[in-house]
Structure formats: C-alpha cells, structure tokens
Amino acid sequence: MFSTSDLRKGLKIEIDGQPWVITEFEFCKPGKGTALYRCKMKNMITGGGSEKTYRPSDKIDKPDLSESETYYSYADGDFFVFSDSETYEELRVHKEKMGDKAYFLLEESMCKILFFNGEPIDIELPNFIEKQIIETEPGARGDTATNVTKPATLDNGYELQVPLFINQGDVIKIDTRTGDYVERVNKA
Amino acid sequence: MSSVSIKPDIIRRLEAVRPRLAIRAGLISTIRAFFSANGFLELNTPVVIKAPAPEEYIEAPPGGGGFLRSSPELEMKCMLAAGYEKIFQIGACFRQGEYGRKHRPEFTMLEWYECGAGYMDLARFTENMLCSVAHTLCGGSSLQFNGHNVNLTGAWEYLSVGDAFNKYAGTDMYEALKNDSFDELMVLEIEPRLGLDRPVFLFDYPAERAALARLKPDNENVAERWELYVGGLELANAFSELTCREEQRRRFAASRTWRAAEGYAEYPQNDDFFAALDYGIPESSGCALGIDRLAMVFCDADDISEVTFPVDQT
Numbered sequence: 001m002f003s004t005s006d007l008r009k010g011l012k013i014e015i016d017g018q019p020w021v022i023t024e025f026e027f028c029k030p031g032k033g034t035a036l037y038r039c040k041m042k043n044m045i046t047g048g049g050s051e052k053t054y055r056p057s058d059k060i061d062k063p064d065l066s067e068s069e070t071y072y073s074y075a076d077g078d079f080f081v082f083s084d085s086e087t088y089e090e091l092r093v094h095k096e097k098m099g100d101k102a103y104f105l106l107e108e109s110m111c112k113i114l115f116f117n118g119e120p121i122d123i124e125l126p127n128f129i130e131k132q133i134i135e136t137e138p139g140a141r142g143d144t145a146t147n148v149t150k151p152a153t154l155d156n157g158y159e160l161q162v163p164l165f166i167n168q169g170d171v172i173k174i175d176t177r178t179g180d181y182v183e184r185v186n187k188a
Numbered sequence: 189m190s191s192v193s194i195k196p197d198i199i200r201r202l203e204a205v206r207p208r209l210a211i212r213a214g215l216i217s218t219i220r221a222f223f224s225a226n227g228f229l230e231l232n233t234p235v236v237i238k239a240p241a242p243e244e245y246i247e248a249p250p251g252g253g254g255f256l257r258s259s260p261e262l263e264m265k266c267m268l269a270a271g272y273e274k275i276f277q278i279g280a281c282f283r284q285g286e287y288g289r290k291h292r293p294e295f296t297m298l299e300w301y302e303c304g305a306g307y308m309d310l311a312r313f314t315e316n317m318l319c320s321v322a323h324t325l326c327g328g329s330s331l332q333f334n335g336h337n338v339n340l341t342g343a344w345e346y347l348s349v350g351d352a353f354n355k356y357a358g359t360d361m362y363e364a365l366k367n368d369s370f371d372e373l374m375v376l377e378i379e380p381r382l383g384l385d386r387p388v389f390l391f392d393y394p395a396e397r398a399a400l401a402r403l404k405p406d407n408e409n410v411a412e413r414w415e416l417y418v419g420g421l422e423l424a425n426a427f428s429e430l431t432c433r434e435e436q437r438r439r440f441a442a443s444r445t446w447r448a449a450e451g452y453a454e455y456p457q458n459d460d461f462f463a464a465l466d467y468g469i470p471e472s473s474g475c476a477l478g479i480d481r482l483a484m485v486f487c488d489a490d491d492i493s494e495v496t497f498p499v500d501q502t
Contacts, residue, residue: 005285026289027286027287027290027291028288028290028375029245029286030371030374030422031415031425032243032244032245032246032425033370033371033375033397034244035245038375053376056285057450
C-alpha cells in the first residue's frame, strides 16, 4: 500500500484493479482545511486519462508490475514470442496488445515488456528501426523538401508518409514510438 | 578566483533566483515601512515553542526541544493582553508535511494584530497596505499573475463563503459541510475562480471552520473570518479574534479530542495563553499573510521555489 505522502508525478498506482501512472501531482490545502493530493493519471493499459483527489488518511494500492528485457523471436499465430534475456523463458504477447508496434518488430531486437499481475500490458521497442520501402510513387529528383510527403508502404504492409525524394527500395529510419519517418539511410 | 569551471547546481540556482529575491526583499522592506508608519511595533516571538495551538489540520514539527511554531498566534495574543495594541512580526513558521507548488514546510509569515479593530477593518487595512506596497515597488495599479491582469486600485471584491459556494460550486456551504466535500469544492471549484480580475476577500466562514475566530454576533452560524485571494492564490487569513475564554477552552478541547482520535500528536496545554485569556485579551483582529505567496504574485511565479532560497524536498 502507498500512503498519500508517497504520491508524486510518475508514481504507478492501482485503482479498481487497473494500473495507473500519475502524470500531474499537486499538493493543495485550503486555509484551515485538510490537505488534498490532486492527481491526474493515465491508465497504463487503455491510455485513458482520469483525475482523483486524495486525503491524507487515504491508502492507495500498489500495482504488481514487473519488467523483463527480452529478444523478439518469432510470430506464432495471434501471438508474438519473445525470449527473456536472462532466463531464456518464452514470453507470449497477443497481437492486440502490440497494436502498430507489431510492424516494427525485428528479429533479435531487444524489447522491454511490462507486466501487470503477470500479464503483458506494454512493450517498449528500440526507439528507431530501419526498414525498406517496397512501394511508393517514383521520387521527384532534386526535390529535397521534407515537408511535402507522399504515402509509402513497407514489406509488412505498414503505410506511412515519406518525403517526395524517397524511392522504392530505399531504406529509411522510423521512430517506433510515433511510427513516423525520420530519415533516409540507404538509397536504392 | 574560483578554479572550478562547471557551476555547481546551488550556484546556478542562486544566480537564477536573484532578481526575484530582490523583489521579495523590496516587498518586506516596504511592508515594514508601512506598518511602522501606521504605528505598529515590530517584534519577534519565539520560533521554538512548548505548546502549539491544537488545530485540526496543522502540524507543528517537533524541534529545538519543543515544537517549531506553526504560527506565532498564541504568543502574540499574550502580548495583546499585556497592552501591546498594534503589533506585527515577519518570521519563519513551520507546517509538517506541507510540500507543493504553493507550500513549503518552512515559510515566511507576516502576522499582525490590532486592538479595537474588527475583521473588516483589517480587510481595508490590508487593501491599503498592498496597494501602497505595489505602488512603491512597481508604481503600477495592477499585477500580472497566473495569466490574469489583477487590478488593485478599483474596489476589491467582497464575497461571502456562502455566496461563493452557490456561485462557483452550485451548492450550499452547509450542505457541503454535511456531506464532507467542503475542502474539495473549495480547492477544485472555488479557489481557481477567486481574485482573477481584482483581489477578493472571501468572508464569513461557517462556524465549523472558525479556527480561532469569534462567531458573528448576529449570526452564530458563521465566523468573522476572511481569506484574501489574488489570481486564485490564497494570500492571507484574518479573524476577529475569539476572546471569550470559555468558548476558547471548548474549541481547544474539541480539537484535542479530534487530534487524538485521528492519531495526531498531543500538544501540551499553553498555560500562558490561557492565563492571558483569563486576564483578558481585548477585542482585536489579526491577520496572517504568506510572504512567499505574496512574492509569487509580485514575481508572477508559478512555484514557491522561484522566490525562495533553493531547497530540495527532504
């Protein structure tokens, strides 16, 4: 259990069986009144936001969270299989939990998996990966503007916006946190 | 000449806070001059005390062989009983566990008392003082604070706590007390809306929140107490002082019972204060104003750390 004096920005707490991370915290106290601890928080599973105000005597549940460093191994039906870097234990994450991140999984890349009550709830990929463009309109030669974009497709079907000078076969760097194009790595 | 080429954090922070510490120093010297010009005697009561006032939500930290004062109130009231009619002091006060953007466990308080004055006299005095201070320090008639342009020279707003609950929280203040949401509504719904275009005195608190204020003679449901807000920030708390010894004993006893039930420290009884009450504390009013908060307003600071010596949370 946490007491209210533990509350601060970044603390992870449990409310009604859900894990939350405190995104904003403020100590308040009206004149001659009780101390109040205002928390804005984000649900660690759904990403949804909420607010809650605690009083000094309130107790707050501590979530059972753990983190594993893993290497991505292979896809198995609806699951992605990872191998724990220390124990080599196989960890399976359902594709629904992965969302768009599934497009950026590279074999043997190191990923951090966050567990809540033993269930994987979030996965952290390397921030940047390199991928080849397999389909896009031909590049406009000499056009180096990066603010004008066109659609492009990766070999796994993921579609993103790239600058006009990018050609089919180019290798680009992608930010896995946003899914956005960063720069060109190799020209086709 | 120092041979260290990388500035230590404390030096960097002290350099950054300097312009605001200068404004703060200006505030204090201007306030001193104003009180002096108005016939007030400046004094210092002890910082380490034996017996803090038992209050519901205020903790004086143990220290120095006694307690570090959460307020100089009881000692200053002894002085009122001894015939000191207009007194003020500026000094450190302590509140255990209070740490936030607007709170520090150690802070600087301006506290003053005036015999023969009622709480509304003190409101007008406070208005005059802050207008005078603002005029002297910035020559201006308004303050930019917290995204608001707060006009000081026009009429200040007087809003009763009851009206504030109806207007901003959409509920009756006694109803809020009954369902134990008074403080939450005050912090979440009311305070952020107070004093945005001009300072506001929030006055006549319910008797349950009287603290050491006397009840209004013609309506004992409310206490003669106000709080001053500027740009949503609470700056000062004032009372017509409770001078009735029976009522004072009854309130302290109730606070002691509450504190014991909630598991808070038991303070020794302040015998000097009760001796002064028995001897007779004259009709008077007093006000406590947070100097750090006032400096926040004058510096348009969002956090108390911007106007104080840099201290990390312990």
